[in-house]
Amino acid sequence: MGIIRKQSIHNSINLYLGIFIGAVNTILIYPFVFESNPEYWGLLQILVSYSVIFSSFSHLGGPSIFLRFFPKAQVKSELLSFTLSLCIIGFLLFALLFLFFKNSLLSFIDSSPLLQDHFYWVGVLVFALSFFDLFSSVSRSYLDSSTPVFLNEVFVRICVLVLLVLYHYDWIIFNQFLLYFISIYLIKLVILLLLQFKNKRLTFSLQFNKSDLKDQFKYGLYVITGGGAAILVSRFDMLMIEHYLDLKQVAYYGLAFFIGSVIKVPSRSISSISSPLIAKSFEENNLSNIQSIYSKSSINLFIMGAVIFLCILLNIDDILSILPDKFSQGKIVVLFIGAAQLVNLVAGLHGLILIHSSYYKSIVYFNLFLFLITFFTNLIFIPMYGINGAALATFISILIFNAVRMIYVYKKMNFQPFSTKTAITFLMIVVIYFGLYYIPLTSMPLVNIVIKSLVACLLVAFTVQYFKLSDDISSLINEFRENYLKI
Numbered sequence: 001m002g003i004i005r006k007q008s009i010h011n012s013i014n015l016y017l018g019i020f021i022g023a024v025n026t027i028l029i030y031p032f033v034f035e036s037n038p039e040y041w042g043l044l045q046i047l048v049s050y051s052v053i054f055s056s057f058s059h060l061g062g063p064s065i066f067l068r069f070f071p072k073a074q075v076k077s078e079l080l081s082f083t084l085s086l087c088i089i090g091f092l093l094f095a096l097l098f099l100f101f102k103n104s105l106l107s108f109i110d111s112s113p114l115l116q117d118h119f120y121w122v123g124v125l126v127f128a129l130s131f132f133d134l135f136s137s138v139s140r141s142y143l144d145s146s147t148p149v150f151l152n153e154v155f156v157r158i159c160v161l162v163l164l165v166l167y168h169y170d171w172i173i174f175n176q177f178l179l180y181f182i183s184i185y186l187i188k189l190v191i192l193l194l195l196q197f198k199n200k201r202l203t204f205s206l207q208f209n210k211s212d213l214k215d216q217f218k219y220g221l222y223v224i225t226g227g228g229a230a231i232l233v234s235r236f237d238m239l240m241i242e243h244y245l246d247l248k249q250v251a252y253y254g255l256a257f258f259i260g261s262v263i264k265v266p267s268r269s270i271s272s273i274s275s276p277l278i279a280k281s282f283e284e285n286n287l288s289n290i291q292s293i294y295s296k297s298s299i300n301l302f303i304m305g306a307v308i309f310l311c312i313l314l315n316i317d318d319i320l321s322i323l324p325d326k327f328s329q330g331k332i333v334v335l336f337i338g339a340a341q342l343v344n345l346v347a348g349l350h351g352l353i354l355i356h357s358s359y360y361k362s363i364v365y366f367n368l369f370l371f372l373i374t375f376f377t378n379l380i381f382i383p384m385y386g387i388n389g390a391a392l393a394t395f396i397s398i399l400i401f402n403a404v405r406m407i408y409v410y411k412k413m414n415f416q417p418f419s420t421k422t423a424i425t426f427l428m429i430v431v432i433y434f435g436l437y438y439i440p441l442t443s444m445p446l447v448n449i450v451i452k453s454l455v456a457c458l459l460v461a462f463t464v465q466y467f468k469l470s471d472d473i474s475s476l477i478n479e480f481r482e483n484y485l486k487i
Contacts, residue, residue, distance in 0.1 A: 063083070306342070
C-alpha cells in the first residue's frame with residue numbers, strides 16, 4: 001500500500017484541515033450567524049442536497065466510466081472526449097427537464113416559499129458539480145487525488161468561512177451571501193480544469209472505438225442508476241425532514257449530522273486513491289492485491305474511525321453545551337449517525353470492488369434496495385421521532401445494506417475484510433469509552449474536550465502498538481514519536 005499510503009497521507013492532511021475548518025464553520029459559526037434565521041442555513045443545505053442528487057444523474061456516469069476504463073484505454077483522448085460528451089449531453093437534458101418541471105416538483109414536495117424563491121440556483125450547482133466530478137476522475141486516474149480533495153475540503157470551506165464573517169458583520173445581505181456561495185462551486189471547477197490543462201491531461205479526439213463505446217455506455221448506465229440511488233439515499237433524510245417538518249429542522253439536523261459524519265473522513269482519503277488501483281488490479285487479474293487492499297483498508301479505517309468516534313462519544317455533552325439552545329438538541333442524531341459511519345468504515349471498500357468487478361451490475365440492485373429501506377424507515381420514524389427518527393432510519397438502513405453487500409462480495413469473489421484484529425478494535429472502543437466517560441473533569445467544556453480526546457488517542461495508539469493491529473498506523477505512530485517526541 002505504498003502509493004495508497006503516500007496519497008492517503010496527503011489527502012488526510014487536506015481532509016482533516018478541511019474538517020477542522022468545516023467544524024469551526026458548522027459548530028462555532030453557522031449556529032450563531034444564523035441563530036435568528038436557522039431556515040437560511042436549512043435552505044443552503046437543501047439546495048446543495050438537491051444539486052448533489054441531480055448531478056449524480058446529469059453526468060450520465062461519465063466520471064465513473066473514465067475511472068474504470070482509464071487503465072486499459074489505449075487512446076486516453078478518446079475516453080476523455082466520450083465522457084465529456086456524456087456530461088454535456090446529460091446536463092443539457094437535465095436543464096431542459098429542470099426548466100419545464102421545476103414548479104411541478106416544488107408543488108409535489110410541498111416546499112416552503114423560501115425554497116421556491118431560490119430553487120433556480122440548483123441548476124447552476126448541478127452544472128458545477130457534474131463537471132467537477134468528471135475532472136476529479138481525470139485527476140484521480142493520474143493518481144493525483146489530493147488536488148480535488150483540497151478544492152473540495154479546504155478551498156470551499158475557507159471561502160464559506162469568509163462569507164460567514166462578511167454576513168455576520170452585515171457587510172453583505174443573505175441574497176448576496178447565496179450568490180457568492182454558489183459562485184464558490186463554479187470557481188473550484190475552473191481551478192481544477194485549469195490545473196488539468198496545465199498538467200497536459202486533457203487531450204481530445206473525435207475518433208471513437210464503437211466496441212469500446214458500447215461497453216463504456218453500458219457500464220455508465222448501471223453506475224448512474226446505482227450511484228444515483230446511493231446519492232439519493234445519502235441526502236434523502238434532509239429532503240424528508242424538509243417535507244415533514246421545516247427548513248429550521250433541516251438546520252438542526254444538519255449540524256448534528258455533521259458532527260456524527262466526521263467519522264467517515266478517513267474513508268474519503270483512502271477511497272479516492274484506492275479506486276484506480278483496484279481497477280488496475282482487476283485489469284491485471286491480481287486478486288491477491290485486491291484482497292490486501294480490502295483487508296488493510298478495513299482495519300485502518302476502523303481504527304481511524306474508532307479514534308474519532310471515541311472523541312465524539314466522550315465529548316458530545318460538552319460539544320453541544322457550547323451551542324445556542326435551539327441547536328443543542330441533536331445528541332441522539334450524533335450517536336446514530338456516528339455509529340452508521342463506523343459501520344461503513346469497518347465494511348471497507350467492498351463498494352469499490354463491486355464497481356470495478358464484473359459484478360458491477362449488482363450495484364444497481366443493491367442501491368435500489370438501500371433506497372427502499374431508507375425510504376420506508378424514514379417514512380416510519382420521522383413522523384414518530386422527528387430528526388432523531390431520521391438518524392435512526394439512517395443507521396438501520398446502512399447496517400442492513402452493508403451486511404447484505406459484504407455477504408454478496410464474499411460469496412461471489414471470496415473477498416472479506418475481517419480478522420481477529422477487527423474484534424480487538426471493537427473491544428478497544430468499548431473499554432476506552434466506559435473507562436473514560438464517567439471520569440469527572442472540569443466545568444469548562446473546551447478543557448474537558450481536549451483532555452478526554454488526548455487520553456483517548458493515547459490509549460488507542462498504545463492498543464494499536466501492543467496488539468499490532470495495523471502496520472500502516474503503527475508506522476505512522478513510530479514516525480511521529482521519532483520525529484516530534486524524540487523517543
